[in-house]
Amino acid sequence: MRKNIVAGNWKMNLGYEDGLSLFSEIVNMVKDEVVGNQEIVVCSPFIHLSSLSKLSNTVTNVHVGAQNMHQAESGAYTGEISGAQLKSVGVTHVILGHSERRAYFGETNALLAEKVNASLKHGLKPIFCIGETKEERESGEFFAVLKQQLQEGVFHLSEEEFKNVIIAYEPVWAIGTGLTASPEQAQEVHAYIREEIAKQYTQAIADDTSILYGGSANPGNAQSLFSQKDIDGGLIGGASLKSRDFIEIVKVFNS
Numbered sequence: 092m093r094k095n096i097v098a099g100n101w102k103m104n105l106g107y108e109d110g111l112s113l114f115s116e117i118v119n120m121v122k123d124e125v126v127g128n129q130e131i132v133v134c135s136p137f138i139h140l141s142s143l144s145k146l147s148n149t150v151t152n153v154h155v156g157a158q159n160m161h162q163a164e165s166g167a168y169t170g171e172i173s174g175a176q177l178k179s180v181g182v183t184h185v186i187l188g189h190s191e192r193r194a195y196f197g198e199t200n201a202l203l204a205e206k207v208n209a210s211l212k213h214g215l216k217p218i219f220c221i222g223e224t225k226e227e228r229e230s231g232e233f234f235a236v237l238k239q240q241l242q243e244g245v246f247h248l249s250e251e252e253f254k255n256v257i258i259a260y261e262p263v264w265a266i267g268t269g270l271t272a273s274p275e276q277a278q279e280v281h282a283y284i285r286e287e288i289a290k291q292y293t294q295a296i297a298d299d300t301s302i303l304y305g306g307s308a309n310p311g312n313a314q315s316l317f318s319q320k321d322i323d324g325g326l327i328g329g330a331s332l333k334s335r336d337f338i339e340i341v342k343v344f345n346s
């Protein structure tokens with residue numbers, strides 16, 4: 092059975108104390124209000140990770156993730172962070188291939204494949220993001236774009252390795268824009284992704300892969316998105332910075 096996962100991506104927001112306060116609120120709300128088997132992953136800036144990971148030890152279903160990592164083990168890579176370093180502070184997940192990393196930092200599928208390998212080597216679960224731009228959606232070529240991102244980014248993995256991968260579909264045109272993919276549009280893509288995984292690996296592996304939706308998800312639209320058959324959770328940006336909004340999204344999986 093695949094897991095329902097709600098992950099928050101804080102992006103480059105929150106000072107140290109503000110991040111700790113938000114996370115403490117989330118942990119307390121999870122203890123009081125979350126009753127399902129859903130997993131929660133908070134992906135914070137690096138400065139918070141060590142402290143959040145300690146706080147997360149008080150609840151079993153809350154995990155801490157990074158938003159990026161370098162593909163090398165260690166060495167002269169000024170300003171970068173390695174999988175081993177993340178692991179050493181208790182991080183369990185890492186977002187890789189976010190469209191902001193692809194667009195602003197030139198991350199290619201080939202580089203991301205190396206980062207995916209490095210994350211798995213250190214026992215970190217990659218939340219691998221794929222998504223098309225507005226132009227790619229309008230031109231109708233978006234399925235081909237998504238397929239290429241999967242093929243070059245994660246489909247080189249063995250079955251055993253791929254079982255640790257979480258996929259996030261984040262249409263670039265829906266990120267931070269207030270424009271959300273309709274539940275039907277998102278479902279169509281999620282079903283396509285699952286089909287491609289089944290073709291590459293097996294139906295059983297495809298059925299067990301959690302595929303998250305990201306892009307202007309909020310407490311008002313989460314229910315209709317998450318009720319779609321192939322949408323197993325969300326990768327939440329803006330709404331993950333407010334504990335109440337984030338927890339209401341998490342609670343969609345309470346029933």
Ligand SMILES: O=C(CO)COP(=O)(O)O
Nearest residue numbers: 100266267306307328329
């Ligand atoms: O990029 C996102 C999560 O990774 C989505 O951001 P928003 O939820 O702010 O649109």
